[in-house]
Amino acid sequence: MECYYDVPEGVDIRGRYDAEFAKILTKDALKFVAELQREFRNHIKYALEKRREAKRRYNEGALPGFDPATRYIREKEWVCAPVPPAAADRKVEITGPVERKMIINALNSGAKVFMADFEDALSPSWENLMRGQVNLKDAVDATISFHDKVRNRVYKLNHPTAKLFVRPRGWHLPEAHIFIDGEPATGCIVDFGLFFYHNHSEFRRTQGAGFGPFFYLPKMEHSREAKIWNSVFEKAEKVVGIERGSIRATVLIETLPAVFQMNEILYELKEHSVGLNCGRWDYIFSYVKTFQAHPDRLLPDRVQVGMTQHFMKSYSDLLIRTCHRRGVHAMGGMAAQIPIKEDPVANELALELVRKDKLREVKAGHDGTWAAHPGLIPACMEVFNNIMGNAPNQIETNQREDAANITEEDLLQTPRGGRTMEGLRLNTRVGIEYVAAWLSGSGSVPLYNLMEDAATAEISRVQNWQWLKYGVELNGDEVGVRVNREVFGRVVEEEMARIEKEVGKEKLKKGMYKEACKIFTRQCTSPTLDDFLTLEAYNYIVLHHPRESSKL
Structure with missing residues (x-):
């Protein structure tokens, strides 16, 4: 049996029909x-x-x-x-x-x-x-x-x-x-x-x-x-x-x-x-x-x-x-x-x-x-x-x-402090894991004893982008190392390996980690900074999640 949302003139619902949703979408x-x-x-x-x-x-x-x-x-x-x-x-x-x-x-x-x-x-x-x-x-x-x-x-x-x-x-x-x-x-x-x-x-x-x-x-x-x-x-x-x-x-x-x-x-x-x-x-x-x-x-x-x-x-x-x-x-x-x-x-x-x-x-x-x-x-x-x-x-x-x-x-006033390899690693790991969860339908994610949402993922993304763009010199154990595409590529590879170790091969395979890694890496290395991480990720949701028009 075909089901339709009853819509006024000029409105088109392209999400799937659901009887519960129809009580909202009157x-x-x-x-x-x-x-x-x-x-x-x-x-x-x-x-x-x-x-x-x-x-x-x-x-x-x-x-x-x-x-x-x-x-x-x-x-x-x-x-x-x-x-x-x-x-x-x-x-x-x-x-x-x-x-x-x-x-x-x-x-x-x-x-x-x-x-x-x-x-x-x-x-x-x-x-x-x-x-x-x-x-x-x-x-x-x-x-x-x-x-x-x-x-x-x-x-x-x-x-x-x-x-x-x-x-x-x-x-x-x-x-x-x-x-x-x-x-x-x-x-x-x-x-x-x-x-x-x-x-x-x-x-x-x-x-x-x-x-x-x-x-x-x-x-x-x-x-x-x-x-x-x-x-x-x-x-x-x-x-x-x-x-x-x-x-x-x-x-x-x-x-x-x-x-x-x-x-x-x-x-x-x-x-x-x-x-x-x-x-x-x-x-x-x-x-x-x-x-x-x-x-x-x-x-x-x-x-x-x-x-x-x-x-x-x-x-x-x-x-x-x-x-x-x-x-x-x-x-x-x-x-x-x-x-x-x-x-x-x-x-x-x-x-x-x-x-x-x-x-x-x-x-x-x-x-x-x-x-x-x-x-x-x-x-x-x-x-x-x-x-x-x-x-x-x-x-x-x-x-x-x-x-x-x-x-x-x-x-x-510019904030003071050091820039470290551990900071780059944490940004990368948290960014990838958050985007993977977001693509899978979860927008609030517990990671490393903190509740992460899109705001903290955005800090991770733009900070990586900034460090890459200006080739910042790291402090701490990696003093003298400059952040470039080669260094970042190695960090991404190593942090993906760490994520696999933490979540297991099966979850990594079933989850959206590889897709998340591509999106996050592309945004960190883009010549121009995207305004919002969620805009590209939202396009992915719209394109890859099953959706139907109002006429099923």
Whole structure:
């Protein structure tokens, strides 16, 4: 029997038909997504072209900085709309993909917020994206459950649960399985539109206390991109008939250009904002990408680029001051560690690193932080509670006036440290293993006691590319060795052998390791740096995963 999605005029579904997906891909929901796409696609295209123009300027030697034309926004006294009571306390947030078991465990984790991720922690196959929408609808309806047949265990929601925030994809990513008027839909419009359409009413009743839904917005480079999101929110609120300012969003400051636009971003989202977040892994990636044509700004090993580096500390301090001055949350960065069950001593050392990092954040003035694993929640929560007590946030109590004089030079200072063969090896190994998992459908991957996502894979890729392009001289045991194609080729070969030893020949053969190695190696050795690793990898998913048109 042939099955079809019931689509409005101008919409073509090219992903496989599934009865569960059809409950999400209703004619009315697709009509709503298509309205958003049609109204804002030219604005999105313009914003992406302005990104390309900025990249050309940086490649010609220019540096990002504060815009003189918007000084009045930075200097004027104004505040965003008051933070909704339902989202006032965000001391610890857990993040992860929109996978069914993960959603249940994260909502039950004891964290204040769960950020359900359609972006860096998710491999955007048709199956993952649509199954994720089904899972989130069930979560909002409080009907979600999962039967783990291997453990013969049923997972259900406890009470209370974490508040739900949803992160759609960035502006740059298309959705190749949904065409609107003959071109791929914008990925984030699909993610936002489907979730909002199906869940806004129940979310506001059960989780938002009259507000919401709540979102995280990734990968912005300029306030014009925030202005588009604000218009999308206003349009969505108007279409379904809810109060203007109901939708609330936190913007990740995870690109170097965006750090100079923080006031402007909050200004554009004034009615819809609940703060900014230090997306520190992507921020490091963006530092290399922004300065790809600047040989005087080479990064040391990625493990040395922490929050104590001057440019990273300046970024965090300025974000806190900006948010608190404007009356919204300043969220800290990710604790990527995962429990080391087989080694209690190593596990305690890892937890101590987490505690130290979180203590630095809360003392600096952050209102909350991120964790990648439920096992980290108690340690993170204890640190924040010890300093903040019963206060839901530090918006009023920690204004960071001392950060008022942070300069462009502070935010651009080149990080210090050495560049080693072990750093090159770790980048290569993690990059290949992550891409292999991503191609196989997993976007959040435990590797070497850390939870890796697309952001950390991007650091690995661009750092390798940078070292190769400029033939950097290594320190440490390989002092005097310059990174070139021959050295890199040997490293790739040896690290693939190590991966085979770690995962076994059978898994290496069945997995996507060889394909991942080709993609990662090609991107590291390309004459020009690709903007995003995930764009080429996404094309591979679309071309090589079985997909059918809407007419089966």
